[in-house]
Amino acid sequence: MTLGPPWKMESQRGAFGKALVELGRRNPDVVVVGADTTESIKTMDFAKAFPDRLFQVGIAEPNMMSIAAGLAAAGKIAFAATYSVFGSAHTYNVIRQNVAYTGLNVKIFCSHAGLTVGPDGATHQLNEDIGLMRGLPGMTVLVPADAPEAGRCVDVAAEIDGPVYCRFSRSNVPTVTSPEDPFGLGKARVMRDGSDVTLVGCGIMVAKCLEAADALAKAGVRARVINLSTVKPLDTATLDKAARETGAIVTAEEHTVVHGIGAAVAAAVAQDHPVPMAFVGVQDVFGESGEAEELLKKYGLTAEKIEEAAHRVLKLRGR
């Protein structure tokens, strides 16, 4: 069931760290490589539980990634985990050659994605990783909507034979799903049904989509809300159906609109069911220091902007 506001705010990092320990207990082949951020991203808990299975390599993310690849090549399920800017941007060609091209069981889990890193500023606010990673052949890309999903991504990633990239937030985020909810690889989940417009969100923007849907309902617009926690492989069936049945789509992501989920959804529906679309996200700019919510507001990643965008696409559709 979809939970509504006021939401409980929970840590995705905490849920990730907890799920990783549980996975480690079930599967002795799970190992972790860390890069001087293990306490912050909660892989330290894994190190405490399994001191022989976490390898700390210091501030050396390319090394972290290739070491994880070597471990995976010898049969391990290797988690490489750090902040997204270091774990995906700084390491891109290492991931490309040693992980994706080689098709290895490396699970790249990156916290501190997007603007909500906050006061650390633009150097640490990576808004480009979804595009980078979904462009790699064979890479599975996961963006959990909340803390429970962050935990479930760990289990899903471990079950996939191949590379996985999972990104989530530094900030505590609204818990919009419950543990009983279905969650599967490659399945976009309809969180709320509606027939007038579809709001597709990922990560923290799923909660904003649900808020926007509430506001739209007051104006008599029935919005469908889709949680795109698997960005790749993309659930084109669910998206096509939404395009066909609602005739207008708004995407919302804490990521650049240049090559994020908006671009992915547009490319998918344009082929068979082109409909008016609008893209809420970071508009091809770098972020800055500030508190998470302040930044989301300043850069237009709000429920209000989604609501406006919905009215815009409805107008385009000629409703």
Next chain:
Amino acid sequence: MSEVTEEQIANLKKQATILRRHIIRMTHNVQSGHPGGSMSACDLVAALYFHVLRVDPANPTWPERDRFVLSKGHACPVWYAALAERGFFPVEELMTFRKIDSRLQGHPEVGTTPGVENAAGAEGQGLSFSVGLALASRIDHKAWRVYTIMGDGEQDVGQTWEAAMAGAKFGLDNLTAFVDRNGIQQEGRTEDIMPLEPLAEKWRAFNWHVLSIDGHDFRQILSAIEEAQRTKGRPTVIIARTVKGKGVSFMENKIKYHGAATSDEELKLALAELEVPP
């Protein structure tokens, strides 16, 4: 050290000559590829594949095999030649190198070529990858070892030194790395492009066991590998002084042959010089 007979040395020399002939013909055939660095590493590769490595050509993914990692991926002609001569795939297939639909890609690809353990081409990732392999062998209490050949150009890459620190931190005595010290990289002499010396001191400062040898002397190569196998508590790097283009007089020590194939005329001359001993 265990005895290596004259006969074994003679056989290794013969194998190395056969590999060099393949390298020349493979790169000539497509008029591309990297013969120079393949030939400098040739004796190291021959020693490993025909004397040291425990591998099973009939079962390339045998879990207990030693792992060979070619970090300097552009030298893959020598790897493919060795794998073919060891029986991982038919020798005739070597002439498909770099051609469309071939299992022998221009740089190594995992999963397509039987016996290839790592993708390489973007330089400087192989030693880190090897650290991961060596860690896996150790935590599983396995006997298999990891042997990695780096280029000296790769000593420019920051990640090489990230890996060096990690190898020493984790005390990976099951990891043996080679630097194919031919002194030439794509655009010139290593000491002009980015000076590396004193290279052995650098590795010593990174807490590796360091050996310096003539990389074309099989007794020195085998002796160094044995010493690496006996060394406990830290990884060994063998800095092998080599000659780029080794084995063909007009190619030796020439920057050009880093990434240039021989002409038709040069092919004849080269093969004439690379006569396989009886």
